[in-house]
Amino acid sequence: KAGVTQTPRYLIKTRGQQVTLSCSPISGHRSVSWYQQTPGQGLQFLFEYFSETQRNKGNFPGRFSGRQFSNSRSEMNVSTLELGDSALYLCASSLRTAFYEQYFGPGTRLTVT
Amino acid sequence: GQQVMQIPQYQHVQEGEDFTTYCNSSTTLSNIQWYKQRPGGHPVFLIQLVKSGEVKKQKRLTFQFGEAKKNSSLHITATQTTDVGTYFCAGREGGATNKLIFGTGTLLAVQP
Numbered sequence: 001k002a003g004v005t006q007t008p009r010y011l012i013k014t015r016g017q018q019v020t021l022s023c024s025p026i027s028g029h030r031s032v033s034w035y036q037q038t039p040g041q042g043l044q045f046l047f048e049y050f051s052e053t054q055r056n057k058g059n060f061p062g063r064f065s066g067r068q069f070s071n072s073r074s075e076m077n078v079s080t081l082e083l084g085d086s087a088l089y090l091c092a093s094s095l096r097t098a099f100y101e102q103y104f105g106p107g108t109r110l111t112v113t
Numbered sequence: 114g115q116q117v118m119q120i121p122q123y124q125h126v127q128e129g130e131d132f133t134t135y136c137n138s139s140t141t142l143s144n145i146q147w148y149k150q151r152p153g154g155h156p157v158f159l160i161q162l163v164k165s166g167e168v169k170k171q172k173r174l175t176f177q178f179g180e181a182k183k184n185s186s187l188h189i190t191a192t193q194t195t196d197v198g199t200y201f202c203a204g205r206e207g208g209a210t211n212k213l214i215f216g217t218g219t220l221l222a223v224q225p
Contacts, residue, residue: 033213043156043201043215056212090155102146104155 002027004093004105012111018079021108025072025093031055032074033102034066037088046089049074078110086112117204119216127224132192134219136185136202143205145178145185146213151198159187192223 005024013019025032034046045058049068066076072093078085088109092102116139126132136145144163148156160169162178162185169176175188185202202216 035215042217043203045212045214058212092156101158101161102148102156103158104148106155 004091004103006089006091006105006108008108009106010109010111012113013081014113015081015083017081018077019081019110021076021078021089021091021110023074023076023091023093023105025074025091026103029093029095029103030072031094031096031100032068032072033092033094034074034076035090035092036060037090037107038086043090046076081112083112086110117202117214117216119200119202119219121219122217123220123222125222125224126192128194129191132189132196132221134187134200134202134221136187136204136216138183138204138214140206141182143182145205146203147176147185147187148201148203148215149198150201150218154198156201189221192221194223194225196221197223 004026007022023032031050033048036044036046046060046064047054047066048056052068063079068074088107090107091105094100094102118137120135124132144161146161147159149159150156160176162176165182166180167178173190177186187200189196199218199220201218203213206212206214
């Protein structure tokens with residue numbers, strides 16, 4: 001079974017721009033969660049989607065948004081990028097909810113200059 | 114809000130030595146998961162504990178969930194160089210928020 005895929009793997013943007021990241025979960029998985037990983041803050045939960053509905057949201061500003069499509073693929077969008085948004089963005093899929101075994105993708109490394 | 118702290122932040126051991134990382138939550142957890150992230154890689158699920166006082170073993174790895182369901186530990190017996198990486202616990206906060214909170218992680222270095 002193919003694993004979680006994320007595109008693009010690397011991205012360089014400038015302040016003020018917006019970015020969209022994509023995540024394709026493992027086939028049959030309906031839950032997709034997004035995390036931001038930085039050396040200083042560690043792994044922080046952004047949001048979880050299940051069957052196209054946002055189930056949980058972390059403590060991030062409204063510039064961070066996401067959505068899930070009917071095929072469970074998910075996108076995450078960050079508008080008005082700031083230098084502090086530079087991070088590894090990880091997507092994880094789970095069969096049911098994020099409280100079960102999660103399978104992480106390789107991540108998208110975003111650099112904001 | 115809920116905080117999940119791990120100690121130590123970093124541990125360097127000689128190959129063959131044992132290693133333990135501790136995970137402590139400020140609130141009671143519904144369950145706890147453990148993940149391993151190799152350098153340059155992504156987190157990989159190791160195990161989930163649900164019951165108070167639960168102990169699970171995977172070869173050289175032993176996982177415990179505290180009686181009060183506020184702490185957990187991961188013990189590795191006779192470390193190997195393949196054990197190198199950062200170990201994260203992740204706890205589910207009960208109640209309305211229902212979020213999965215990751216611990217701060219423990220980076221394990223193993224010297225051959």
